[in-house]
Amino acid sequence: MNTNLYNYILGIADNSLILGQRLGELCGHGPSLEIDIACTNISLDLFGQTRSYYQYAAKIKEEGTTEDDIAFLRREREYMNLLLVEQPNRDFGHIMARQFLFDVYHLLLLQELEKSRDMTLAAIAKKSIKEVSYHLRFSSDWIKRLGDGIEESHQRVQTAIDSLWTYTDELFHQTEADKVMIEEGIGVDVTKFKDDYLKRVTAILEEATLKIPETKWFQKGGKQGIHTEHLGYLLSDLQYMQRTYPNMEW
Amino acid sequence: MTATEQHIEKELVPILEQVSDPEIPVLSIMDMGVVRSAIIENNEAKIQITPTYSGCPAMDVIGDDIKKALLDAGYQSQVELILSPAWTTDWITPRGRKALEDYGIAAPLDPISDKAVLLEDQRIVKCTICGSQNTKLVSQFGSTACKALFKCDDCQEPFDYFKCLK
Numbered sequence: 518m519n520t521n522l523y524n525y526i527l528g529i530a531d532n533s534l535i536l537g538q539r540l541g542e543l544c545g546h547g548p549s550l551e552i553d554i555a556c557t558n559i560s561l562d563l564f565g566q567t568r569s570y571y572q573y574a575a576k577i578k579e580e581g582t583t584e585d586d587i588a589f590l591r592r593e594r595e596y597m598n599l600l601l602v603e604q605p606n607r608d609f610g611h612i613m614a615r616q617f618l619f620d621v622y623h624l625l626l627l628q629e630l631e632k633s634r635d636m637t638l639a640a641i642a643k644k645s646i647k648e649v650s651y652h653l654r655f656s657s658d659w660i661k662r663l664g665d666g667i668e669e670s671h672q673r674v675q676t677a678i679d680s681l682w683t684y685t686d687e688l689f690h691q692t693e694a695d696k697v698m699i700e701e702g703i704g705v706d707v708t709k710f711k712d713d714y715l716k717r718v719t720a721i722l723e724e725a726t727l728k729i730p731e732t733k734w735f736q737k738g739g740k741q742g743i744h745t746e747h748l749g750y751l752l753s754d755l756q757y758m759q760r761t762y763p764n765m766e767w
Numbered sequence: 768m769t770a771t772e773q774h775i776e777k778e779l780v781p782i783l784e785q786v787s788d789p790e791i792p793v794l795s796i797m798d799m800g801v802v803r804s805a806i807i808e809n810n811e812a813k814i815q816i817t818p819t820y821s822g823c824p825a826m827d828v829i830g831d832d833i834k835k836a837l838l839d840a841g842y843q844s845q846v847e848l849i850l851s852p853a854w855t856t857d858w859i860t861p862r863g864r865k866a867l868e869d870y871g872i873a874a875p876l877d878p879i880s881d882k883a884v885l886l887e888d889q890r891i892v893k894c895t896i897c898g899s900q901n902t903k904l905v906s907q908f909g910s911t912a913c914k915a916l917f918k919c920d921d922c923q924e925p926f927d928y929f930k931c932l933k
Contacts, residue, residue, distance in 0.1 A: 551905060551906035551908075551916065552906075554906065554908050554909070554910070554916075555906055555907060555908035558908035558909075558912055559908070561820075561822035561824070561912055562820060562821055562822050562912065563822070564822050565818070565820060565821025565822025565823065566821045566822070568821070568822075569821060569850060636851070637850075639851070640849075640850040640851035640853075641821075641850060643850075643851060643852075643853050644818075644821055644850050644851070644853040644854075645821060647853060647932055647933070648820060648821060651907065651930075654907065655907050655908070658907075
């Protein structure tokens with residue numbers, strides 16, 4: 518098995534799985550019907566992307582592995598998603614802030630991955646770009662609407678940005694698998710678009726009359742499987758059926 | 768072969784035209800443009816389909832429906848899901864667009880062909896019920912991944928818009 522390629526795929530795919538699960542939690546609990554549907558639509562896109570990645574990863578892993586094994590049968594430390602996407606749903610401002618901070622990154626990442634020498638990853642990226650552009654439009658619109666809205670909405674979304682900002686530096690950390698895959702022309706060098714990310718985020722936040730906080734301490738670890746306490750709870754929901762009825766199938 | 772060219776064996780066309788999207792029953796998968804190739808090899812039909820959206824839950828059903836329709840017509844078949852080239856609303860045929868409109872779903876508009884440039888990307892989507900242009904976007908996300916929700920300010924009815932995907 519090509520362990521580096523396998524880990525590289527999971528490093529990208531796990532973000533979509535975990536954020537998809539977070540948004541899925543809003544099903545039936547969104548602040549309004551339209552937003553409920555929007556968040557679950559985004560969740561569905563992310564799960565669809567996750568499936569494409571996991572199906573590919575399953576082929577690389579040993580014979581008999583399925584996409585479901587990868588999604589449901591790993592332990593917390595084996596998930597390599599960013600800390601940002603596992604942060605729990607709080608108020609709507611917080612949910613949109615998390616979405617926005619990830620969407621900007623996600624799109625930049627996919628626009629690089631589209632050029633990968635690996636044809637499968639390039640195809641998934643091309644397909645996902647169309648969906649993620651739409652996600653970014655949705656979250657950017659809400660950031661502007663809430664930030665430049667009333668005092669209460671402004672305050673809430675600013676508080677969310679302040680508390681989530683500490684997870685944004687990790688987005689641009691390279692993993693071991695990253696380094697090998699960049700060498701081979703397959704992986705994306707995330708350090709390259711950090712400036713672009715900050716520029717794009719700042720532009721929208723300024724329009725929304727919001728500020729990037731002056732954070733000196735940044736959290737990291739998600740990419741190495743060292744997660745915040747929130748991921749375990751999320752996984753116990755996500756994996757419930759497999760743990761209760763081992764090897765069940767739909 | 769250009770990226771958007773389809774290879775469809777003529778005799779398979781009428782069979783595949785019987786299969787529709789379970790969520791939009793008036794639209795055949797041929798008119799939706801999701802069938803990318805259909806060939807016959809050693810008496811077996813090999814079909815390639817591409818999803819409209821990555822997470823579209825209709826794809827599994829469509830795959831099963833294709834196999835069943837082909838079996839009824841006397842063909843064993845294999846259905847493969849391909850991601851590249853990625854589906855675009857440009858592949859919906861004129862007949863498909865009409866079927867959508869008749870069904871009450873506004874067909875996708877090309878952002879360049881309308882007044883989007885003047886109106887900051889706010890497209891004028893005509894009401895599928897009364898034809899009014901006095902409509903507004905209620906939600907960018909509708910009842911399925913491929914639709915957005917609009918409302919008509921004249922007849923007050925909500926309606927779906929098939930999102931433009933390029």
